[in-house]
Amino acid sequence: MSLIMQTTSKLTGEERRVWLKARLGIDRMGHRVEPGLYSLGKPERDSPVFVTANYKLSFDALRSQLGDTSCYILVLNTEGINVWCAAGKGTFGTEELIRRIESTNLKDTVNHRTLTLPQLGASGVAALEVRKRTGFKVEWGPIRASDIPEYMRTRKASEEMRRVRFDLRDRMEVIPVEIKNIFVPLAVALVVLFLLGMQGTAFMILTIVMAGIVLFPILLPFLPTHEFASKGFILGVVASIPFMGRAYLASMNEAPWIALVFTLVPALMISPWVAFLALNFTGSTTFTSRTGVRREIFRYIPMMAATFILGIGLEVGFAVAKWYGVI
């Protein structure tokens, strides 16, 4: 089988909408491209060959940057997963690349033996193994598709192109999916709490969610400390301030120690959950290591549990004490 499919460097309006749908988490596993060899423009036997994943957004990001370059695009079957994640799983990997080179008869289509792969594919592809078994030399292209035009001119990726980033835009792109994932249970919980007359708890949950999955990604580099959980604790305490103010006003006529403890209770209940959501953001980032995340889990999960239990224990304790008229 050596069928060559055709593609262009122009994205249609529909394809731009696919980007939005994917970012909103709609039909997320449906954004796939048929794996195989594609031609873009009018490639000759000496035209370059780019390799990418069969996730629609990866394929579109690549070809939309190729402009008038006539070339081939070899699409690996990564089951609709982007290059970096698929490389981590091994589906954007040495074996699949070798299989795909053979099944598309790439050797007979081009007269050179060079493939340009995205740098982030390197955690799945052993370049020397590919060369040994197929004769094709792997060149590591830039991380971001937007650097491809520059890379094509110089055939060199600058240090800047080789560094993965995590800019505000990247951090914000994951927010809609996170919201979509929890939207239904969250909405049900909020409605039920309102109907039960527990508006305070409903607002608290809403605050935790807003702080943990909207504010945290945005503020990540600006929060002090280096660990996600401690950053989350800090943000959680800040997010608790309105609730602490309200608790203070409700208890300011009590004995000072009671007012103090009562004022701290909302922070004890809110901040561990914000910290937990913050810790869960590690997987969406571009720089956390397994060793670092494991250390944070062991260090902070017990602290989160203890803080929340203390907070809710005090809350219930105060309610009971009030009931009995002790305070």
Next chain:
Amino acid sequence: MMVSQASCQCQAYEAVESPVNTLRFSPSLCINCGACLDVCPHGVFAAGNGRVQIVRHEACMECGACQLNCPAGAITVDSGVGCASAMIYAALRGKKEVSCGGDEPTCCE
């Protein structure tokens, strides 16, 4: 950064390690091909005098690209995914292996 002495039959050589991650580099094995400079997404390695050197050890995210592409076996790293939800989920399910984009809904697209 710590430098540990690893014993070898013929000669003693030093491997560069760090307490914050599992990346380990043996300069004596390095053939200075520069593959690690190309594949590392965090600029952990830099060109040195005759062999590569580690300049941002703590920035390593253990993706494993350098180890996989080092022809001299000079780099080892216990590669994996730094994702708390995947690790907590796996721990709750009693699984050892952690990866993204499995059967369960995960963050990986």
